[in-house]
Amino acid sequence: MGETRQHPWTILEILRWTTGHFQEKGVSEPRTSAEVLLAHALGLSRLDLYLRHDQPLTPEELARFKAFILRRRAGEPVAYITGHKEFWSLDFKVTPAVLIPRPETETLVASILDVLKPETGNQKPKTGLEVGVGSGAVIIALARELPQVRWVGVDISGPALAVARENAVRHGVAGRIHWLRGNLVAPLKSGPRLHLLVANLPYVPRPVWEELPKDIKEFEPREALLGGADGLDLIKPLVQAAPGFLLPGGWLALEVAEGQAAKVAAFMEQSGAYEQIEKIPDYLGIPRVVRARRGE
Ligand SMILES: C[S@@+](CC[C@H](N)C(=O)[O-])C[C@H]1O[C@@H](n2cnc3c(N)ncnc32)[C@H](O)[C@@H]1O
Incomplete structure (x- = not known):
């Protein structure tokens, strides 16, 4: 995510990038982790991510999500980052x-x-x-x-x-x-x-x-x-x-x-x-x- 981009990231683009990044870093359940954290950063459901896949992220949303990526990469469980778990x-x-x-x-x-x-x-x-x-x-x-x-x-x-x-x-x-x-x-x-x-x-x-x-x-x-x-x-x-x-x-x-x-x-x-x-x-x-x- 380091390079300067001409256009803001869309939901789908950043999901793909993050899943690949998590895979490279050996994060468990890379796709689910990326989806749950992005949904949390944007205040959306996981389904909404797909319904709004073309939606660009604002700089604030991107900053929030980046912070979550770093925490997950360091091993922190998704549920501690979002503060929620379904049971x-x-x-x-x-x-x-x-x-x-x-x-x-x-x-x-x-x-x-x-x-x-x-x-x-x-x-x-x-x-x-x-x-x-x-x-x-x-x-x-x-x-x-x-x-x-x-x-x-x-x-x-x-x-x-x-x-x-x-x-x-x-x-x-x-x-x-x-x-x-x-x-x-x-x-x-x-x-x-x-x-x-x-x-x-x-x-x-x-x-x-x-x-x-x-x-x-x-x-x-x-x-x-x-x-x-x-x-x-x-x-x-x-x-x-x-x-x-x-x-x-x-x-x-x-x-x-x-x-x-x-x-x-x-x-x-x-x-x-x-x-x-x-x-x-x-x-x-x-x-x-x-x-x-x-x-x-
Ligand atoms: C495996 S967790 C289960 C938590 C929850 N019931 C669940 O199923 O998700 C075990 C819980 O037992 C508590 N615990 C550990 N030793 C205990 C003890 N000697 N007496 C009472 N509770 C204890 C821990 O603090 C922890 O909250």
């Missing part, structure tokens, strides 16, 4: 204090809704807990789908809870979620009172974390990703503690990394407190959620 067809605010919600995490939401379908005959839940809320994507999606449930959302990170709170207000569910800061279930009074318990805890094993791409390792919060030597440092104690908080017949659903589902299912078996233990695949067919019911 469960809802728009979430994201900041570097929270993990960017991943599409595969929609499996966690769906795994709970599945067991509550009318044909299952399962009771209507009234109380739910999410441990490790981050941006609030999971608890807010569930709160919108299950309007009769009152939720508690826990996170160890105060800045993450602030983002989750904002997202709950934005999506009209703030009145049904109570936020607590602390370690796993420690901030809750003990005693079985939950119908639902969900968590997408940090589960990346340290050796895998060491090798993660720069976009993730250097930009997303380490405490949202790293789960100790085998990735199960937090999942294991939660599996042990959950039966003390779940009502008989209550559901536990945990997101896990590829290759962890069998181990987590085995912890549940060993605890003797669970029944109907199931491994649920994500849209790629990878076992992504382990779900179980507390025995009656």
Whole structure:
């Protein structure tokens, strides 16, 4: 983009140039990155970019977009640059204090809704807990789908809870979620009172974390990703503690990394407190959620 141009860049020209530039620089998802960032710089939707492909950029728009290009080239994830990420067809605010919600995490939401379908005959839940809320994507999606449930959302990170709170207000569910800061279930009074318990805890094993791409390792919060030597440092104690908080017949659903589902299912078996233990695949067919019911 360095050369002096006679004419201003059009949307299509700059998209093509940026995609090529990102490809050369090894930026992941070069075309999508270019489109999302250009749409954000121009205040347009991605579809608008194509409908207005001949539109020239003003010098201010070009300057804004150039700044985004530089940030993305340095590895910053697109969602931190735009401050938004879609999850469960809802728009979430994201900041570097929270993990960017991943599409595969929609499996966690769906795994709970599945067991509550009318044909299952399962009771209507009234109380739910999410441990490790981050941006609030999971608890807010569930709160919108299950309007009769009152939720508690826990996170160890105060800045993450602030983002989750904002997202709950934005999506009209703030009145049904109570936020607590602390370690796993420690901030809750003990005693079985939950119908639902969900968590997408940090589960990346340290050796895998060491090798993660720069976009993730250097930009997303380490405490949202790293789960100790085998990735199960937090999942294991939660599996042990959950039966003390779940009502008989209550559901536990945990997101896990590829290759962890069998181990987590085995912890549940060993605890003797669970029944109907199931491994649920994500849209790629990878076992992504382990779900179980507390025995009656
Ligand atoms: C993988 S992120 C999940 C965020 C969000 N639920 C999602 O699915 O996008 C894990 C979250 O757990 C939180 N966390 C890490 N250790 C924790 C702990 N010991 N107790 C409670 N929350 C914890 C992190 O701050 C982070 O927000």
